[in-house]
Every structure is written in C-alpha cells, then in structure tokens.
Amino acid sequence: MADRVVVVGSVNMDMVVRLPRLPEAGETVAGTGFAMIPGGKGANQAVAAARSGAATAIVGRVGNDEFGRRLRRGLDGDGVDVSRLRGDPQSPTGIAVVHVDERGENAIVVVPGANGRTEAHDAAGAFVGAGICLLQGEIPAEALLGAARLAREAGCAVFLDPAPPEAVPEAIWPLCALVLPNASEAAALTGIPVADAASAQAAGAALVARGARAALVKLGAAGAVLVTASGATPVAAFPVEAIDTTAAGDCMAGALAAARVGGASLPEAAEFAAAAAALSVTRAGAQPSLPMREETLRFLRGRRGAV
Numbered sequence: 001m002a003d004r005v006v007v008v009g010s011v012n013m014d015m016v017v018r019l020p021r022l023p024e025a026g027e028t029v030a031g032t033g034f035a036m037i038p039g040g041k042g043a044n045q046a047v048a049a050a051r052s053g054a055a056t057a058i059v060g061r062v063g064n065d066e067f068g069r070r071l072r073r074g075l076d077g078d079g080v081d082v083s084r085l086r087g088d089p090q091s092p093t094g095i096a097v098v099h100v101d102e103r104g105e106n107a108i109v110v111v112p113g114a115n116g117r118t119e120a121h122d123a124a125g126a127f128v129g130a131g132i133c134l135l136q137g138e139i140p141a142e143a144l145l146g147a148a149r150l151a152r153e154a155g156c157a158v159f160l161d162p163a164p165p166e167a168v169p170e171a172i173w174p175l176c177a178l179v180l181p182n183a184s185e186a187a188a189l190t191g192i193p194v195a196d197a198a199s200a201q202a203a204g205a206a207l208v209a210r211g212a213r214a215a216l217v218k219l220g221a222a223g224a225v226l227v228t229a230s231g232a233t234p235v236a237a238f239p240v241e242a243i244d245t246t247a248a249g250d251c252m253a254g255a256l257a258a259a260r261v262g263g264a265s266l267p268e269a270a271e272f273a274a275a276a277a278a279l280s281v282t283r284a285g286a287q288p289s290l291p292m293r294e295e296t297l298r299f300l301r302g303r304r305g306a307v
Helices: 043-052 068-078 113-117 141-153 171-173 183-190 195-210 246-262 266-280 291-307
Strands: 004-008 014-017 032-039 055-063 081-090 095-098 105-110 132-134 156-161 214-218 225-228 232-237
Touching: 004 043, 004 141, 004 246, 032 043, 032 068, 043 055, 043 068, 043 132, 043 246, 055 068, 055 113, 068 081, 081 183, 095 225, 105 183, 105 195, 132 141, 132 266, 141 171, 156 246, 183 195, 183 214, 195 214, 195 225, 195 232, 214 246, 225 266, 232 266, 246 266, 266 291
Parallel strands: 004 055, 004 132, 014 095, 055 081, 132 156
Antiparallel strands: 014 032, 095 105, 214 225, 225 232
C-alpha cells in the first residue's frame, strides 16, 4: 500500500465554550471558559494522521479571511500538505460552536461556510501515490461521492467517517474499504439501535451488506467492533479519565489511516487508533488533544505491560 493519506473534508475554527452542563432548549447556562481552536473533521483527521506518522495532505476550502489564514498556517505547522486547501472568495471560513460540559461530553453546531463549496474536482490528481483517502460528511454529498470515485479510480482505498450520517449518499457504500461510524451514526444509517457489541456487530454487518468491505463501529468508552464479511473482531477500549471527547472519533480515523498505510493490519491499526483516541480525550480541545505517534506507542506499551 502507498504510504500517503489524503483527507478530503472540512476545515473550521472551533469556538469552544466550557460550562457545567449542556443547556436544555430555551435555557441559559453560565459558561466557565471560552477558546478559539482549529478544528473541522477533515482538518482534525489530517492532523491526527500526520502526528501518527503518515505523510498527509488535505483537500478542502477555507475563506480568504483571518480564520482561513490561521488554519492554513496551523495545518502546515503540523506537516500537513496544504497545497490543495483552496481559499474561496465567496464564503467565509467554516466555524463550529462546541459546548463541553464538566463530564467531557459535547454538543456541536457547525456553520459550513467555505466547506459547503467544496467540489470533487478540488481533489483531481490528489490521489496519485496515496494509499488511503479519508472522507467525512461535512462537505457536500456530490463532492463526497465524487472524491470517493476519483480515489478508487486512482487505486486508493476509501475510508469514510459518515458524520453527519444524513449527508452520506447511498451510492458511496460500494466504494468504501472501511466505514467508521459511532453508535448513533450507525443507528441512523441502518435503523438498528446500537447500545452494545452485539448490536454494533449487527449494524456493521448491515453496512457491509450495502457494499462496504469493512465497518468499525465505535462505542466510545466501551471500545469498538470491527466487522467484515467473514465476521467480527472486538477492539478493546483503554480506560482513561476523560475531560473532553471533542475530536476523539477524528483522532481514531486519522490514527487508523496512518497505521494502515504504515503497514499494520486492520485489527492492529484499530488497536493503535483506539489508544490514540483514549489519549486524546484526556486533553482539552480538538487538534490540541491529538497525540504524536511516539506518545501513542508509549501509551500502548504501558498498557500492555500492565496486563
């Protein structure tokens, strides 16, 4: 497998609000902190892949504004190739408003901005020499499907994080080597309520039946289940004290892609990704929480030694 990851996806500035608990509808809750942090599922996954050791490029759009310039500089500083991150003259950079409570749970509102103008042709030629194309649902469905087709034509494996699930076109499933939904996304996509390993396996099998070659259904602190046509493999969780779960799924996707292009088998890559995600939830913020490869390997060695 070629050793490069190409991420096609969203790039946002996250407005992170900390508060004791998430508000109910119509309720005002006093916050305890505020920060502006680079984010967007595409950018998060690109940084996670780069920090996990893979040569990584991102395809997407930002506005020709200060947020766009800051985000471009940040990605470049993490070693991500930003030569295909376009400045869109007609839309501002996307933003996300992230509420994080005392338990580390979050609720997020996304305003797409320039992300909503991403087109498939932005990725034309991007997959030459790449092993994995990593996609998410925060860009238009036409761009998502078109990028998947371009990747497959170039011999590049398509990994899809189907978030939000309503943005995912039905025609994409046969193009996917791996689908990485969390429990709520898997339930929304399949109609199967996902609450444990057995129901995760059933939902994963339903996605494989639609044409995806494999599905990794994420269960948060309960781990994940890797499902292929030949059966299911549990992916153990790494218990930690979570302070912020923002971008944990993105961390898992990027780290898994990096491990896979680095030569790991899919179960080995899933274990590495679970360890990286466990580390990420012990830190605040989206991209600031994403661990370096050596940190994840050291964490894995420590946990294995404790068994």
